[in-house]
Amino acid sequence: MVGSQAIIAYPKPDGSMNVYTSPINRYATKLQEGNLSVPVYDLSASYSNVNSEITVFATFVLPSNTTTINHVWQDGPLLGTTLGIHGVSPNHLQSTGMLNLSSGQTVTAKGGKTQRSSYGIWGMLMPIGVMVARYLKAFQPKSSTWFRLHRGLQSFAFLLGIAGWATGLYLGVTSPGVQHKNHMAIGTTIFVLGLFQVFALCLRPKPDHKYRSYWNMYHHIVGYGVLGLSVANIFIGFSILHPGQIWKISYYVTLALIIVSALLLELFSQVKTYMQARKKPNQENGA
Incomplete structure (x- = not known):
């Protein structure tokens, strides 16, 4: 070591x-x-x-x-x-x-187990929360269920991220000379961006506000950025903690299922949008 x-x-x-x-x-x-x-x-x-x-x-x-x-x-x-x-x-x-x-x-020492648990659950909840906001909203645009689920999942994932980040800091303090600078830098970046997302929710403009489109753009860019960094940092964390194969296989399978589900939902969403776009001109011509 x-x-x-x-x-x-x-x-x-x-x-x-x-x-x-x-x-x-x-x-x-x-x-x-x-x-x-x-x-x-x-x-x-x-x-x-x-x-x-x-x-x-x-x-x-x-x-x-x-x-x-x-x-x-x-x-x-x-x-x-x-x-x-x-x-x-x-x-x-x-x-x-x-x-x-x-x-x-x-x-x-049991810090590694705590951190692996936080990584695994956090790494699953974040992309699921993104999918809820993107696809449940598309299929149920008039319902607020997607927003409540999205907010709940991402808030819980953020708390788990804080737990993993704090555990990493503790392990660093109690293990002088052992430094993983890339992992620490990415983790700190994710933590700061996550705080920005929380603060941004408190400042979210109303749907008809003139700055709402800019807020949406910021929220999406930061959100997808955090998602990408979190996945990368989980793989870096695996190389540091060396978890058992069951942890790796579970995460790989879950991540693959999430990606496949997202691709299928994206396909269905695009097909639905296309069909609605074709249906609207036909209704206007019929009228």
Whole structure:
């Protein structure tokens, strides 16, 4: 994990242990030996043939008033004297926790699950809310049902977006050195644009107002922009959180169904508009 301050240990061919520190600054790391951001003393390791476990011993000098630290652990293959990449199963990707230095207790991090849940539901509600406004209104122009559904779905999606954004900020604060700048920049942009949409609803002109067409243009541009950015950021989030296949498959299938449904509804809407346009001249000529 980028930003980790790692201790590497593995047995040599002669049976002795090779143990050293390695700061991980990039994904394509070779785990080269280097100093950590904190002093480390009395570094050693032992290997047990009984259960094939390696035990690492070390003394860290942490900054004053440090009460908790994030803990990450991994194991991977040893190819001769070269360390291989660790596995990417859920057990590997969720091997994180927070160690309370006062109590000695370790709490498994759950922020990733919260963020995945927010991503999944948010990523489904937003396009559905857009479809409700575009197509339900087209089929029931005199009803206000589409507006209430659209407002409710988008408001709930916005609240979930805030939850995911806040969770990302928390994980960033509690994981110093781990930064995903593109994801953070897009997420912050979505959050700001979402706030603009909320404020714009409070300033929405009446249908017959002379500026209503400009408001509609702004609302549509920002809305579709947020939708596109949110889908892109969800894919970026997947590459960061590495969720299980069930999460990815569920989102891909749902997104595909939404796209197909939107295309069919768009086709029906255009056909209806075309038929109404043809019917109107015929009625005028008949009159």
